[in-house]
Amino acid sequence: MNVLIVYAHPQPHSLNGALKAFAVQHLEQAGHHVEVSDLYAMKWKAQLDVDDSLDAPVGDVFNPSADSKHAFEQGRQSADITAEQAKLRWADAVIFQFPLWWFSMPAIMKGWIDRVYACGFAYGVGEHSDTHWGDRYGEGSLTGKRAMLLVTAGGWESHYSPRGINGPIDDILFPIQHGMLFYPGFEVLPPLVIYRTSRVDEARFATHCETLAQRLDTLWQTPPLPFRQQNGGDYTIPALTLRPDIAPGESGLAIHQQRKE
């Protein structure tokens, strides 16, 4: 299988660098093909702007969506964007690896999402009608591919537990896992989060590698997070609210996952 690792850490000689090297070696030893988009090493341009299209703005002034759509459809995107989209098409699974900075991804990786996720590619896909609100949240260009977050955090696991002060890790990662991965069609695997990174000695590193190896070995067997498909009947259209008879009276992020009955 083909695995893309989108990786953001500014220092190769780091816990993240060591985990990335381990993942590449482990996957290759298992016979997989691996590509790494090492965003710092590539000096990835983080800010989405008018230079992302080779053409002048289609309207009077630059419009992020309209010009992204034009450039994507006409083959006039900046070459770095086109190259990353090709890697996504090639990949069967994508691992996004980053240190959790301020409860989100580093800016350079957010800039990968902002720019590679072109209009017509990752959003603005499919028909809008009374029963179908675009190909998104379970449908879209990346359908059939799997994605997984590999995240390091300085804080303790309890700080990210269901009643932890930082918020439950599932909720903190919801904008990424549901909004950036499930939205364009990925099946999203449970994240692998490594806590208390300043306390990782050799023994703990070996344990983390074992866990990572197990996750990599089961990339194609692990059940994805059971996010609800937008157009599968669970949501009213166009309000896109969960049907009143599903999880009645509840709200919050957890209702967007199917439950075991």
Add this chain to the structure above:
Amino acid sequence: MNVLIVYAHPQPHSLNGALKAFAVQHLEQAGHHVEVSDLYAMKWKAQLDVDDSLDAPVGDVFNPSADSKHAFEQGRQSADITAEQAKLRWADAVIFQFPLWWFSMPAIMKGWIDRVYACGFAYGVGEHSDTHWGDRYGEGSLTGKRAMLLVTAGGWESHYSPRGINGPIDDILFPIQHGMLFYPGFEVLPPLVIYRTSRVDEARFATHCETLAQRLDTLWQTPPLPFRQQNGGDYTIPALTLRPDIAPGESGLAIHQQRKE
């Protein structure tokens, strides 16, 4: 009063540009002093890296936290970082204005957070003991200042409602409002979110400006979101989980706000 607007949109002739211009004029007419950090116009460097310190790494290799702390404490930070920290110290209120891209802020603004929020300034502040886990979540360098998000979104308000498919807007913004603003000490005001941006005609724009004016006129009177202080007794230390007798049996993001009894 002194108001800093941290602003991220790539096109001045946009809804965001017009709202920003309105806010500046409205605040100045009311006698406030306004500074704008227009991140695209400033060509803000988004990626945190070794160049953020004028000194060589303090250890064998670059370490984001350790080198940020050294540069901050020794006055050896990159000049653009120092300038933004000075604006934060000067400000009585800070407005973060941006279009919601992929359920978060644009990369260039995330890069402002990643870089300006130095170790020793926005995190790693204060003593750690059995009763006090650093000056954060309600304490810290930015205590006494107010912050507010001014966000535009393409989707409908119902899509971000309590049962909307994107997740409730309060939950989507939690990593920003709680994790990036309350953490270093800001009092966080309810956000002003403008939905369906592609449908903003002149009449709707006038309505949005009225709402914005009202929010700006009450910047110092609006009650902040009642996030719980970390060291105020509601959380166990060091696990930093909410005390079992508070919101017993509940979990999720909403438990981190005090409720009216």
